[in-house]
Amino acid sequence: MLHINCPHCGMRSQNEFSYGGDASVKRPELNKEVSDQDWDNFVYNRKSLRGKHLELWQHISGCRQWIKVERDTATHEIFRTFKADEEVA
Amino acid sequence: MTQAFRIENGGLINRDKKLSFKFNGKTYLGYEGDTLASALLANGVHLVGRSFKYHRPRGFFGAGVDEPYAVVQLFRNGETEPNIKATEQELFEGLEAKSVNCWPSVNFDIGAINNFLRIFLPAGFYYKTFMWPKSFWYRIYEPFIRKAAGLGVASTKHDKERYEHKYEYCDLLIAGSGPSGLAGAYAAAKNGAKVILAEDKPRFGGSLLTSDVNIGNQSGKDWAEGIIAELKTMPNVVVKNRSQIFGYYDHNMLVMSEKVSDHLPSTKKYHPNKRLWYIRAKEVLISSGSIERPIVFGNNDTPGVMLSSAAKEYLKVYGVLVGRKPLVFTNNDSGYETAIEFKKHGVNPVVLDSRKNPESEIIDEAKNLGINIKNSYVVVAAQGYKKVKSADIASISEDKKQLGKIENIQCDCICVSGFWTPTIHLASQSGNKTKFKEEIDAFVPGQSKQNETTLGAANGVFSLEETLKTSFTAGSELSKKITENDNKIAIPNVVEKKSSQHDKFWCVPLPKGKNYKRFLDFQNDVAVSDVEIALREGYRSIEHVKRYTTLGMATDQGKTSNLNGLQLVSEIENKVVPAVGHTTFRPPYTPVSIGAIVGREVGKHSRPTRKSPMHSWHEKNNAVFVDAGVWLRPRYYRRGNENLFEGSKREAKNVRTNVGVCDVTTLGKIDIKGPDAAELLNRVYTNAWLKLPVGKARYGVMLREDGIVMDDGTTTRISENHYHMTTTTAQAANVLSHLEYYLQLVWPELNVNVVSTTEQWAGAAIAGPKSRDLLQKLFPNSDVSNEGLPFMGYMEGDLFGVKARIYRISFSGELAYEVNVESDYGNFMWEKIIEVGKEFNIQPYGTEALSTLRIEMGHVAGSELDGRTIPFDNALEGLVSKKKDFIGKRSLQRSAFIAEDRQRIVGVVPLDKQTSIPEGSHLVKDDKAPLPNPKLGHISASCWSVEYDNPFSLAILKDGKNMIGQKLFAMSPLKNKVIPVEIVSSHYVDPKGERVRS
Incomplete structure (x- = not known):
């Protein structure tokens, strides 16, 4: 079970969180033309990375905040975590 | 029967307390502190089971977790549990156990014919044989294999025992209470660290319980007892016996199974049977010790052949002689320690040492005691069927290829020692990159991935002095980092006998003309010849060899067989062992009860049960409840002998004619x-x-x-x-x-x-033509007329002094309102509605009537919004804005979603107006078409229309828009029904929606 550092609450066990997928996906802006390809990429197409991956988790049984977690998908090492509005440098 | 093999004095058992137990129906006596294995051995019972494949007789091989043979079916307090190792099961009064894998009895086992057919049962036999003809699989092969396979029978009854889960955080978790675990725990505890020390056996001390050493002028055992006693007094230390850490998971989380009650005749009131600990540790010290490995020779599976360390443990801990004419076969000094113990108890062992001229303090002691030692000698084969009767022995050349003349010597047990294998399971599970250590012919932990340090024998260090030094230091240093305390501890003086280098020898060659089975894996009957076949047939990866031969599988996971298997592969393949590599160590280290893994989450406890504030009223009024997600909701309120169909019909009808009230608190x-x-x-x-x-x-x-x-x-x-x-x-x-x-x-x-x-508001839906009259009486000071509170209007009101929210919304298609009050007033509101509603003939209605009402109105619900439908499919496209953007809008332009014949909701009525259509039925054009019959749609919800008094269903139907008036068939192969139906509008009742606005 992973141990995730919630930037709001501190170190918590994985069972308090729910997974939210790739954090690098950007939703196309509202009221803008979007090509079929771009929309498909947004809705469906994901890279299944091996290695460092920035992903979303929601601290669902805690502060309910969505956070970003930089995790190695092969080793499960967690490098850094960010608040939802924090820039990932 | 007397305990003929129990020595007069000695051992750590409690001789004041005799226990009686049954094995295979026969009653025996043992002592408190015995295991089932030691008690049976004390009674001279060596035959405990039959082997997995050949049904050869099986005895005891070890004295603990590594045991491959002695797996029994246990009966305790009216329950039965399979897959129990007799070497781990503590004896209690009234214990009952049976052999597994034999029929009709362990003494006469019909399956043993496999032993004579073994030429036909080589590696991969099942894979090769049960391939054809295909049709035989279900009828003949599978039932046969199922009957033949298995190590016991699981109970089919509900498990009455309770299992608990516990979550714990600590600074240092220490796995194993041998010398390294005790030293590490003590040093860390002295620095104020929060320490958990776990020991899988009932007694703490590990190897110190059986070794002949001195620590700080005390015996090893006394020193261990002193340390444990002191640790137990420290508030920052948790010491747990009978607790096996079986898994090392991500981010330093380890899981431990604590056997709370298995050693008792029955579980104490309020106690769990087992407790599963999820422990998140800052640092982990792995002091899991090592397991002696066998030397492979002919018929080495005969009962009476066992590890020399096990023989020593039975003698020193349990006061049991495993034989009176022991033969010790060793390639290192450990065998001598066992021989010395035998000698001290008046038994004369013979030692065969594969080495030519070994010299050490231990060997000198053995010589001084007058023990018969034969150097450059090996056991070629054990003789005897159900018990060792003698051994064929021979001298062996220095290159270990040539055997001398075969001699036969009488013996009743063969204690074998092929040196020691560090228990690296936990380290490997943690992601540690293990490495091969030439001096000990075994793998040891290498580069750590997580915060884990392996110490002592588990790290391939067999000197007690070095083990204590490194473990005290590690415990100090690791805890110092965490607590910033630095209490220096004097490392005690150690007296131990120095041992000499072991012999890199693990398998006795076959003598000319003999074809003895030489077993590598005792639990799965994998012999040297099976691995040879696998390699001949082209299996190269050790993982493939394992799966093809089953080497290292099953409940012991190859604790005694893995390394010898690797040696064999490396020899045949002419590779060094590290190049062969080892198979992956996966949790659990030992079998864990499913009950312990599940914990308390069984039955109603598998998830929370949520009840509305009006629940007790529903109960009092004969509500029949149904699970709705985590909620319990009234399905209908039974009157007299009504069934669901009659009750819900009555309730729904009353809504259509008078007024009904429904608990809608559960809405999000x-x-x-x-x-x-x-x-x-x-x-x-x-x-x-x-x-x-x-x-x-x-x-x-x-x-x-x-x-x-x-x-x-x-x-x-x-x-x-x-x-x-x-x-x-x-x-x-x-x-x-x-x-x-x-x-x-x-x-x-x-x-x-x-x-x-959701939990802050209690909700009641009041629906029916008389609902406004009722509302007026409930809220006499509010204007609830059609003008004052129009359809989809909202107002706040005063319900007899309680603030209420009134919404004019309808799910039933009738004139309807929803009243919300704060949850604490929910029951008050409900009782007022019922009381005031009496004059309007109000009746409460449950989810079944609720469904009926919404289905005949064509309102969609979960069965239509099933994660596969878009707004159009549900006739909701009128609610889709063309002007503004919203979540998911762009997807609605996908070609499948705008296809001309897109599926759509319709109503379905059986032509006979009698037969209810099962939900899930498929709609097809032709009921006689060959299978698979093309499916046009499916029935999503069914009810008995109270408006028309005939069955009515909703369906999602391909090109539904153009299908109104068509005749189709609803087919339900599950219910064996074919029903001719007509497709109608989904708005079966009040299609213009006049009632809700009235």
Whole structure:
């Protein structure tokens, strides 16, 4: 079970969180033309990375905040975590 | 029967307390502190089972967790448990156990014919044989294999035992209480670290219980007892025996199974049977010790052949002689330690040492005691069927290829020692890159991945002095980092006998003309010849060899066989062992009860049960409950002998003619506040929300980004910046997360707050033509006329002194209202409604009537919003704004979603107006068409229409829009029904929606 550092609450066990997928996906802006390809990429197409991956988790049984977690998908090492509005440098 | 093999004195058992137990129906006596294995051996019982494949007789091989043979079926307090190692099971009064894998009895086992057929049962036999003909698989092969396979029978009864889970955090977790574990724990505890020390056996001390050493002028055993006693007094230390750490998972989380009650005749009141600990440790010290490995020789599976360390443990811990004429076969000094113990107890062992001229303090002691030692000698084969009777021995050349003349010597047990294998399982599970250590012919932990340090024998260090030094230091250093204390501990003086280098020898060659089975894996009957076959047939990877031969599989996971298997592969392949590598160590280290893994989460405890504030009223009024997500909801309120069909029909009919009341507390409720609340709703729902006036409700549909309907519900504008959203019962949690996702990540600029208020409000739906009259009486000071509170209107009211929210919304298609009060007043509200409603013939109605009412009106619910439908499919496209953008809108342009013959909701009526159509039935054009019959749609919901008094169903049907009036067949192969039906509009009752507006 992973141990995730919630930037709001501190170190918590994985069972308090729910997974939210790739954090690098950007939703196309509202009221803008979007090509079929771009929309498909947004809705469906994901890279299944091996290695460092920035992903979303929601601290669902805690502060309910969505956070970003930089995790190695092969080793499960967690490098850094960010608040939802924090820039990932 | 007397305990003929129990010595007069000695051992750590309690001789004051005799225990009686049964094995295979026969009664024996043992002592408190015995294991089932030691008690049986004390009674001279060596035959405990039959082997897995050849059904050869099986005895005891070890004295603990490594035991491959002595797996029994245990009976305790009216329950039965399979797969129990007799070497681990503590004896209690009245214990009963049976052999497994034999029929009709362990003494006469019909399956043993496999032993004579073994030429036909080589590696891969099952894979090769049971391939053809295919049709034989289900009828003949599978039942046969199922009957033949297995190590016991699981109980089919409900498990009455209780199992608990516990979560714990600590600074240092220490796995194993041998010398290294005790030293590490002691040093860390002295530095104030929070320490958990776990020992899988009942007694602490590990090898110190059986070794002949001195620590700080005490015996090893006394020193261990002193340390444990002191640790137990320290508030920062938890010391646990009977507790096996079986898994090392990510981020330094380890799981431990504590056997709380297995050693007792029955579980004490309020105690669990087992407790599973989830431990998150800052640092882990692995002091799991080592397991002696066998030397492979002919018939080395005969009962009476066992590890020399096990023989020593039976003698020193349990006071049991495993034989009176022991033969010790060793390639290192450990065998001598066992021989010395035998000699001290008046038994004369013979030692065969494969080495030519070994010299050490231990060997000198053995010589001084006058023990008969034969150097450069090996056991070629054990003789005897159900018990060792003698051994064929021979001298061996220095290159270990040539055997001398075979001699036969009498013996009743063969104690074998092929040196020691560090227990690296936990380290390997943690991701440690193990490495091969030439001096000990075994793998040891290498580079750590997590915060783990392996010490002592588990790290391939067999000197006690060095083990204590490194373990005290490690415990000090690791805890110092955490607690910043640095209490120096004097490392005690150690007296131990120095041993000499072991012989790199692990398998005795076959003598000419003999074809003895030489077993590598005792639990799975994998012999040297099986691995040879696998390699001949082209299996190269050790993982493949394992799976093809089953080497190292099953409940012991090859604790005694893995390394010898690797040696064999490396020899045949002419590779060094590290190049062969080892198979992956996976948790659990030892078998864990499924019950322990499940814990308390069984039956009703598998998830929370949520009840509305009116639950006790429902109970008192004969409600029959149904699970709705985690909620319990009344399905119908039974009157007299009514069944579900009759009751729900009565309730629904009363709504259509008078008035009914339904508990709708379970609906999800989300409070939405903030200046941008309207904008959020406008983006989340498919319809327009910016112009909804205060005091009005609106029905909305929300989509996922892929265009599929996620949920529906009404949202009411309570005040300028305050909205009350309702969701379906099932989707409440998902909708909240969905809103939070967009507010926190996608549109953080929106100034809106959302919070669940599902539990804050109790809700009652009042529906039926007389509902307004009832409402007027409930709220005499409010204007609830059609003008004062129009359809989709909202107002606050005073319900006999309680503040209430009144929404004019309808799910039933009738004139209807929903009244909410704060949860604590829920029951008060409900009783008032029932009381005041009496004159209008009010009846409560449950979910079944609720469904009937919505189905005949064509309102969609969860069975239509099933994660596969878009707004059009549900005839909701009128709610999809063409002007504004919203979540999922772009997806609605996908070609499949705008196809001409897109599926759509329809009504379905059986032609005979009698036969109810099972939900899930497929709609087909031709009921006689060959299978698979092309499916046009499916029945999503069925009811008995109270309006028309005939069955009515909703369906999602391909090209539904153009199918009205068509005749089709509803087929349900499950219920064996074929029903001719007509397709009608989904709005079966009041298609113009006049009633809700009346």
